[in-house]
Amino acid sequence: MNCQFITGENLLHLCEKHDLTIAEVMVRRECELSHRTADEVRAQMAERLAVMHSALEKGLTQAPRSVGGLVEGQGKRLNNLPSPLMGGQAAYAAAAAMAIAEVNAAMGRIIAAPTAGSCGVLPGALFSAARSFGFDDAALVEALFVSAAVGLLIQTNATVSGAEGGCQAEVGAASAMAAAALTFLQGGSAGASLSAAALALQNLMGLVCDPVAGLVEVPCVNRNSIGAVNALLSADIVLSGTGVMIPFDETVDAMYAVGCSLSPALRESAQGGIAATPTAKAAEKSIFAAEQYIPEGLGR
Amino acid sequence: MKTLSAFDVIGPSMVGPSSSHTAGAARIGAVARRLTGDDPVSAEFTLFGSFAHTYAGHGTDRALVAGLLGLAPDDERLPFSFELAAQQGVSFRFRTSEAPTEHPNTVGIRLTGRTGAVTRITAVSLGGGAIMITQLQGVDVSITGEYPTLMVEHKDQPGMIGEITRLLGDRDINIAFMRVFRHERGGQAFMVIETDHMIPPHIVQDVASLSRGIGGVYIIEGV
Numbered sequence: 001m002n003c004q005f006i007t008g009e010n011l012l013h014l015c016e017k018h019d020l021t022i023a024e025v026m027v028r029r030e031c032e033l034s035h036r037t038a039d040e041v042r043a044q045m046a047e048r049l050a051v052m053h054s055a056l057e058k059g060l061t062q063a064p065r066s067v068g069g070l071v072e073g074q075g076k077r078l079n080n081l082p083s084p085l086m087g088g089q090a091a092y093a094a095a096a097a098m099a100i101a102e103v104n105a106a107m108g109r110i111i112a113a114p115t116a117g118s119c120g121v122l123p124g125a126l127f128s129a130a131r132s133f134g135f136d137d138a139a140l141v142e143a144l145f146v147s148a149a150v151g152l153l154i155q156t157n158a159t160v161s162g163a164e165g166g167c168q169a170e171v172g173a174a175s176a177m178a179a180a181a182l183t184f185l186q187g188g189s190a191g192a193s194l195s196a197a198a199l200a201l202q203n204l205m206g207l208v209c210d211p212v213a214g215l216v217e218v219p220c221v222n223r224n225s226i227g228a229v230n231a232l233l234s235a236d237i238v239l240s241g242t243g244v245m246i247p248f249d250e251t252v253d254a255m256y257a258v259g260c261s262l263s264p265a266l267r268e269s270a271q272g273g274i275a276a277t278p279t280a281k282a283a284e285k286s287i288f289a290a291e292q293y294i295p296e297g298l299g300r
Numbered sequence: 301m302k303t304l305s306a307f308d309v310i311g312p313s314m315v316g317p318s319s320s321h322t323a324g325a326a327r328i329g330a331v332a333r334r335l336t337g338d339d340p341v342s343a344e345f346t347l348f349g350s351f352a353h354t355y356a357g358h359g360t361d362r363a364l365v366a367g368l369l370g371l372a373p374d375d376e377r378l379p380f381s382f383e384l385a386a387q388q389g390v391s392f393r394f395r396t397s398e399a400p401t402e403h404p405n406t407v408g409i410r411l412t413g414r415t416g417a418v419t420r421i422t423a424v425s426l427g428g429g430a431i432m433i434t435q436l437q438g439v440d441v442s443i444t445g446e447y448p449t450l451m452v453e454h455k456d457q458p459g460m461i462g463e464i465t466r467l468l469g470d471r472d473i474n475i476a477f478m479r480v481f482r483h484e485r486g487g488q489a490f491m492v493i494e495t496d497h498m499i500p501p502h503i504v505q506d507v508a509s510l511s512r513g514i515g516g517v518y519i520i521e522g523v
Contacts, residue, residue, distance in 0.1 A: 026306055029306075030305060030306050030307075033303060033305055034305065041306075044307060045306070045307075045310065047313075048307070048310050048311060048313060051313050051374075066317070067317065067356075067357055067358070067359055068357040103316065104316030104317050105316060105317045106316070106317075107315055107316055107317065107322070107359050107362075107378065107379040108315065108316060108376070109313065109314070109315050109316075109374050109376050110313075110314065110315075110316050111310060111311055111312075111313050111314075112311060112312055112314060112319055112323075112428075112429070113309070113310050113311075114309050114310075115319060115428070116314060116316050116317060116318055116319045116322070116323070117317075117318070119316070122310075144310055145306060147309075147310065148306035148307075148309045148310050149306075151309035151310070152304055152306070152309050155304060155308075155309060156304065160428075161427055161428070163427065177309075213354075213357060214350075214353070214354045214357065215317070215354070215357040215358070216316065216317040216318055216358075217317075287356075287357060288353075288356065288357075
């Protein structure tokens, strides 16, 4: 069978016609693409999951400090808050997402999903669900394939680059990927997964990319936490039976149109949003004044 | 353009913080190392545009040196590449330039190998970890490093392409993409062949002995 798909509608048609989950379609597509077996393809995804897990451990226990020094140990602190207002499930998702994003900001090893700047969202949401509902690694690997299908659709039909589409294209896409994966884990249909992805993307539509000093630190680490919590919320709304009015494909098109209409100042250039505030500008000046060295290594 | 894989979306596996400024920079370093065909002993990097302005906060400098030392973009020793370079006796220097460039994330690299041979490279980081070598020894080229690549330096004369592609065909290596670049007719030229299969190291010797018109032969494993 041919497992290529361009739109969400194509993907749902493939699932229905062959009685497959989104994950199974994605695994078959990958087998075709790379001339490997399903076991080999799943093993590679399991390796990626293991890297996500190491990053989580590191972020929650070591409280890494970012290269620019703007974030440090936020994930760990939130995880230690005794009575989070949003409840343990959401607080852990947010803390895990931040912890992983902090490992990224501190030059640690992560899996871009879909980007390095948004790398905490998907594992934050998945590990939170796994902790409460006991999903094992095999289930999480399938969930990652579901999220990969959603990311692929967004990357194909819109963009996942902050410089092109703003933060909605990075954290928004990651949140959509996570919402689809969570819906799948909770037994939702392929259609429900795409509805949850659409809702997650709609909830974050218009979010600008405004990194202070151009670094992947503030507000990026915090935005990872909202992406993870938004994924839980979007999946729950769909699982409760509420329909999503605007379908996934149309939502992706709308997100792209919004991205194109954003001023370049709001697309990763550090010239708009909170990056343009006096406090951000002062921080930028002091970071780069301290680092105006020209690195040189003399060897032996 | 390569068809996107699930592992392009859930990936790459990399050391942060930025796919363009860190992972892409490490890949540029790795490809540059291959293009010297020799262990580099010293390197001079010139950073342009966004690379010049924000390299410090993104570890772009450490990533470039890490790649040059042969470290993968997800090697956790990447942040310590300066120290590793010192241990390995590799010296390096960075400059920044305000000169305008076509692409915001551009780096010029001048490498000296153990034999004293100098390789000059210009590369750009395109985003998401994708890169392109845009100049080699002053000749405009395009090398992405996404596929196993054979790079052959040769004299621009009739028959060269046929000889080399026949040799690859005889060894069952399928060519995915290929391009030929040159300065002027009859001068120095570069053939860039991207393949679907790993290129065994002995191909270097086989290709080099084909004709006197062939200079350097380099293999870039997909990085």
